[in-house]
Amino acid sequence: MSVLSPKSVLFTMLAVLAGLVSVSAIAADTPLKVGFVYVSPVGDAGWTSQHDAARREMEKALAGKVVTKYVENVPEGADAERVIRELAQSGYQLIFTTSFGYMNPTIKVAKQFPKTYFEHATGYKTDKNVGIYNARFYEGRYLAGIVAGKMTKSNIAGYVAAFPIPEVVMGINAFTRGMRSVNPNAVTKVVWVNTWYDPGREREAADTLISQGADVLTNHTDSTAVMQDAEAKKVYAIAYHSDMSKYGPHAQLTAVTHQWGAYYTKEVQAAIDGKWKPGSIWGGIREGMIRMAPFNPVVPKDVQDLVNRTAADIASGKFHPFTGPLSDNDGHERLAAGKVISDDALLKMDYYVEGVQGKLPATK
């Protein structure tokens, strides 16, 4: 053991100090590595495509300060955990996992990498280093419903839906309420396809709805099939996730689009500044996470104005799409007049509101 002389202590302290300075200098100069995990290929429309557009938007906004990487087409289940872990292992410091089925894998990996930040879209489990984020898709759905209610001639709207989870059911209900707020005779017919992405089945479902009299379609699935079918069969459609006017130049009335770019930019900036905290964000029109695509010129001016006014009211908090009286389609009252639904009740929604035809599958 060497004797500690005052000089050597001073020297050591200086060295440590210098080391600290250089480390923080590196931290400031090295771009933050941000990873994304996608459930489907990026494509040019749909859920994943919106997340990837947002990734590019964030990368552009923070040019030079971030490096991003995505892994696409990662199945939910056993494989997701490995991919998320690989990203964490390769030094990605903030990782966005963008599908509900990544929730438990994200939580598991986050425990093994306590210094890495994770953000999981659409789930409900959080941790010290796991935040969650989601959008109030139903706000856009309500607006879409207003357009559908004004444009339908048959008073039947067709809805192609993936899985009967609250997020999807909420959308169907919000759409129907929006529609009936301007057209109390209109009804919604739903076809479940039990898949997020299957253009063949989505198109078949759209055909079925058209043959049952629907003249405005919308969907909660991931492909452009419903829009293309509407274009081919000369009915209207309201797109979801992305603006699909390219696929339905005549059919698309408007679209409920997802906008994650501003949120990603904000979160990544917070991580760069060392101020990232696990949040639980459920943003809507106000936060800019939901935006309506430009209207088709066939939508009359007064309808466009009504939609824009309602959007402003939702954003300012003056109006909530689920304000009582609210009855389910069995006639039971779910919410008294004047009451506004709680977020908790929304997230557990397992009934159809008045105006939706049929029964929700697999409910007790």
Next chain:
Amino acid sequence: MRIALEARPEPSRLMAWASPLLAAAATLVAGFMLFSLLGKNPLDAFFVIFIEPVSTRYGVGELLLKASPLMLCALGLAVGYRANVWNIGAEGQLTIGAICGGGLALWLPQLNGAWLLPMMIVAGAAGGTAWAAIPAWLRTRCNANEILTSLMLVYVATLGLSYLVQGPWRDPEGFNFPQSSMFGDNALLPLLLTGTRLNVGFLLALAVIAAGWLFTARTLAGFRMRVAGLAPCAASYAGISAKRTVWIGMLVGGATAGIAGVGEVAGPIGQLLPSVSPGYGFAAIIVAFVGRLHPLGIALASLLMSLLYLGGEAAQIGLGLPSAVTRMFQGMLLFFLLAADVFIGYRLRFRRSPGAGAIPAPAQGPTR
């Protein structure tokens, strides 16, 4: 000049060994061109796809973890395929196995793992077997083509699982999302290697491979199955029951796929989800053929297939290649492997004049 494929009088022993090398060479050349065209250094790409995924302990664990369900399914399928029994529905049998095993885990959450886990595995095997019995019965009773019936039952099985996790077995704490509660530790297969996700399911897969080898090479029933596949007429003259062959071929495939299903839900997943397999039951069909329907070959082919999955992910992370490109590369490799096997039973002949050009039937074809 024209090129013709000509049947060899007997399968070439040389080519049996050389064809994988030929395939590897063809893959390297094609991969070299593909990656160069995309502006990536092919050597880097090969390194990232084939070496990097297994350069860590965790990576090796993942390789074996992902190979296990492939081994199990492919081995069971191969028993049938050798006898010309075409079970295409391993994915469905796997799903039913997962439902039965996972159902036990949800039903008996308090039971000690030493009892529960073996029960889950038996239940999974029984479920897979029962599911495979349906096409076997339809084939032997009504002469319905088992390719179609077993395939269609895949959709029935997945929808059944989907119903269960969205209805009766839905996690009450799960905000109505379609998934069961997480299993307790008593219902999870013990880990083999610390710091990895590799569990004892891998040992089970190895045991099944060994059992599969014993069955085909050392038992009378296995011999009968082989004869039934190689020479159906001779088999029936020899009194080998065609129905029995169908039953054995289907049921063994169902049992191993069912075990694979339990291995997934009691292993890396730890709960029931609407989909418990990214298509292992279908990938196993390729694995069975790449492994030439031989247990040892299947073990190796499962490892290769598993490596291709991992390499595909690594190429996305490490090289920024889109998943379509990595899948194309995987497809090329498997295509070359299967294509090169043609040269075991056939040879190329270069002819000057347009002689007899048709491919003659093999005197004794390859073993499938």
